[in-house]
Amino acid sequence: MNKALEHYLLRLADTAxxxxxxxxxxxxHGPFLEEDIALTNVALDLLGxxxxxxxxxxxxxxxDVSADDLAFLRDVDAFKNPLLTELPRGDxxxxxxxxxxxxxxxxxxxxxxxxxQYEPLxxxxxxxxxxxxxxxxxxxxxxxxxSLSTDEAKQKIQAALDDxxxxxPELFETDDDLNQLIAESIMPDLSVLxxxxxxxxxxxxxxxxxxVPKSGWVATGGLRGEHSEHLGYMLDDMQFxxxxxxxxxx
Amino acid sequence: MVIAESITENLVRQWLDAVKxxxxxxxxxxxxxxxxxxxxxxxEVVVFILPTYSGCPAMDTLRQDIVDVLKQHGLEQVRVQLxxxxxxxxxxxxxxxxxxxxxxxxxxxxxxxxQPIACPQCGSSHTxxxxxxxxxxCKALYRCEDCLEPFDYFKCHV
Ligand SMILES: [Zn+2]
Numbered sequence: 532m533n534k535a536l537e538h539y540l541l542r543l544a545d546t547a548x549x550x551x552x553x554x555x556x557x558x559x560h561g562p563f564l565e566e567d568i569a570l571t572n573v574a575l576d577l578l579g580x581x582x583x584x585x586x587x588x589x590x591x592x593x594x595d596v597s598a599d600d601l602a603f604l605r606d607v608d609a610f611k612n613p614l615l616t617e618l619p620r621g622d623x624x625x626x627x628x629x630x631x632x633x634x635x636x637x638x639x640x641x642x643x644x645x646x647x648q649y650e651p652l653x654x655x656x657x658x659x660x661x662x663x664x665x666x667x668x669x670x671x672x673x674x675x676x677x678s679l680s681t682d683e684a685k686q687k688i689q690a691a692l693d694d695x696x697x698x699x700p701e702l703f704e705t706d707d708d709l710n711q712l713i714a715e716s717i718m719p720d721l722s723v724l725x726x727x728x729x730x731x732x733x734x735x736x737x738x739x740x741x742x743v744p745k746s747g748w749v750a751t752g753g754l755r756g757e758h759s760e761h762l763g764y765m766l767d768d769m770q771f772x773x774x775x776x777x778x779x780x781x
Numbered sequence: 782m783v784i785a786e787s788i789t790e791n792l793v794r795q796w797l798d799a800v801k802x803x804x805x806x807x808x809x810x811x812x813x814x815x816x817x818x819x820x821x822x823x824x825e826v827v828v829f830i831l832p833t834y835s836g837c838p839a840m841d842t843l844r845q846d847i848v849d850v851l852k853q854h855g856l857e858q859v860r861v862q863l864x865x866x867x868x869x870x871x872x873x874x875x876x877x878x879x880x881x882x883x884x885x886x887x888x889x890x891x892x893x894x895x896q897p898i899a900c901p902q903c904g905s906s907h908t909x910x911x912x913x914x915x916x917x918x919c920k921a922l923y924r925c926e927d928c929l930e931p932f933d934y935f936k937c938h939v
Contacts, residue, residue, distance in 0.1 A: 565922065569914035576918060579836025583865065654865040658835050661868070661938055665913055 535708035536649065537588050538611070539718060541601065542709075542754060544584035545612040548602060549762070550633055551577035552769055553620045562623050569669060573630070576662040583655045603773035607763050608756040615698040615750065617762040624687035627673045629695055632732070634667035636702050639727050643719035652717065671735060678739035689741055697747040703728075706754050782857065783824050790819045793826060796854050800846050803839040804917050807885045810843070814873025817864055825858035826851060831869035833938070834918035871938045888923065888934040898934055900925035910934075 554574035561567025585598035616633065620626050641663055644656035677684040703725040705713065712718045736743060752758060772779055797819070800810050810816045810830070818829040828847050832840055844861045851859045871890035874882075879889035888901050888908075897906035905927035913936070915922040920933040 565912040565914070568916070568922075569912055572914040572918055575836035575838070576834060577836070579834060583835055651865075654868075655835075658865050658868050662834060662918075665936075669913060 533591050533593065535711050536717065537592050538708045539712055540584050540588035540591075540652070542611040544581045544588060544601070545610045546616050547577045547581035547584065549610070549612045549616040549765065551575075551581060552765055553616065553618075554626070554630070556620050557626065566623075570626075573666050573669070576659075576666070580655070580659045580662075583658070587651050587655065599773070603770045607758050607766060610756065610758065610762060610766070611754055612762075613698070613701040613704075613750070613753040614759050615695070615701060617759060617765060618695075618698065619761055621691065621694075622687060624677050624684065625691040625694070627670055627677060628688055628691040631667070631670035631674050631735070632695065632699050632702075634663060634670045635728055635731050635735075636699075636724075637663045638667050639724050639731075640719070643724060646716075647718065648716045674735060674739055678741055688739070692736070692741050693744045693747075696744050698750040699732075700725075701750045701753060704751065704754055709754075784821055784826065784856070784858075788821060788826075788856070790821050793819045793821060793828075793851070793856075796850060797828070797847065799850050800843070803842040803846065804919075805882070805885065805887065808874075808878050808881045810847075812875045812878030812881065814875065814878070815869055817867075825860055826856050827860045827862055829862050829864050831867070831873075832863055832865075833869050837918060869938070871935065874935075882935055886932060887920065888932060890935045890937045892937055892939065898923060900928060900930065901932055902930045903928040908932075 551574045554570050554577065557567065557570040558574075559567065561570050581602065582598060585601045589596050589598045589601055615629065618629065621629075638660070641656040641660035645653055645660065647653040647656065674688065677688045679685075703721040705721055709718065709721075713720050733743075794811065794816070797816055798809050798811055802808050802810060802813050802815075805813075813833075815831050815833060816828070817831045820827045820829075828851075830840075830843065830847075840863065847861050848859045871892060874890065882889045883901050886901050888898050891898050898908050898910075899906045900908050900923075903925060905925055907926040908923050909926060911922040911924050911931065913921045915933050919936055919938070921936050922931060923934045924931045
């Protein structure tokens with residue numbers, strides 16, 4: 532079980548870390564001060580989730596690794612996040628819609644993981660859920676505000692939807708390891724989660740009067756360590772210090 | 782070095798009253814409800830802490846503050862352990878803690894639904910939320926519509 536569990540903990544941790552890093556890039560670039568602070572607050576919460584998950588992964592790993600090693604010393608092909616979280620941050624509409632898709636996913640996921648048969652994961656989920664509920668209120672509100680305001684805002688968020696929509700099915704992908712964990716009630720059945728997620732998303736997009744794109748290239752690969760070129764640049768930024776000055780602390 | 786019998790868990794708790802939240806230096810970790818447990822056994826003291834928010838950057842400072850305070854009382858072997866369960870909630874903040882927050886200019890968490898959030902400066906309940914995300918993870922930003930002052934509100938976390 533440990534191998535499968537470590538794999539899933541890393542999937543969750545890598546997702547939170549990359550999502551956090553993209554949001555943190557907004558620091559000093561937010562559209563106005565309060566929003567700058569909100570974006571980085573959410574980034575900080577996600578970094579906290581990543582930390583808890585990496586610590587748990589390190590604890591059960593057969594290898595002698597720390598949480599920091601897992602975050603800072605693995606290469607692109609070892610990362611397991613979906614491609615969605617590594618996409619460049621784009622404009623504010625793009626970040627907002629991407630954040631909403633992920634918040635909606637995280638709210639449902641952590642609510643389900645609270646009942647995980649694996650106690651440490653249930654504890655992390657309980658904590659993460661409280662914070663994620665604040666996140667989704669914000670990203671949902673912003674989707675509505677942008678969609679129902681000026682033509683320019685509407686155009687930008689529609690363009691974001693066209694770009695992002697077919698990155699979302701990957702959130703629900705599983706492999707043999709994950710299927711084993713689902714069978715053991717350590718994680719929820721993602722196909723059930725997907726139905727709930729789709730229901731919520733359809734409702735909001737409808738309220739926003741946005742048009743769901745008909746078809747497109749469907750992203751895949753993250754679970755297998757197959758990533759877009761963007762992740763390499765992100766890790767370059769994020770890991771530079773530890774790579775250049777191993778073990779450096781401040 | 783084995784710890785003297787006179788050093789009880791209760792005594793250590795009292796000493797820890799001197800440790801304040803690094804970001805809100807008027808409230809002790811005890812009144813904030815993040816001091817979960819103290820165990821004195823053999824040659825070490827273990828202090829269990831419930832972090833407020835999972836990304837709270839004050840945890841390392843807090844850890845050091847606990848070690849420093851207990852060192853002043855002669856305790857050399859101190860371990861600070863973070864715990865996720867039970868999760869910290871704002872219900873854990875004591876009455877005294879709420880008053881301290883208020884006096885410091887932070888509106889304490891309003892746990893009862895529908896209750897207005899009163900301005901800590903003038904007491905008016907005519908206030909509006911500017912942003913759910915304030916200067917730290919645990920606070921939201923509000924403004925008083927009467928005295929026009931902005932203020933921090935300690936968010937409910939249940
Ligand atoms: Zn006032």
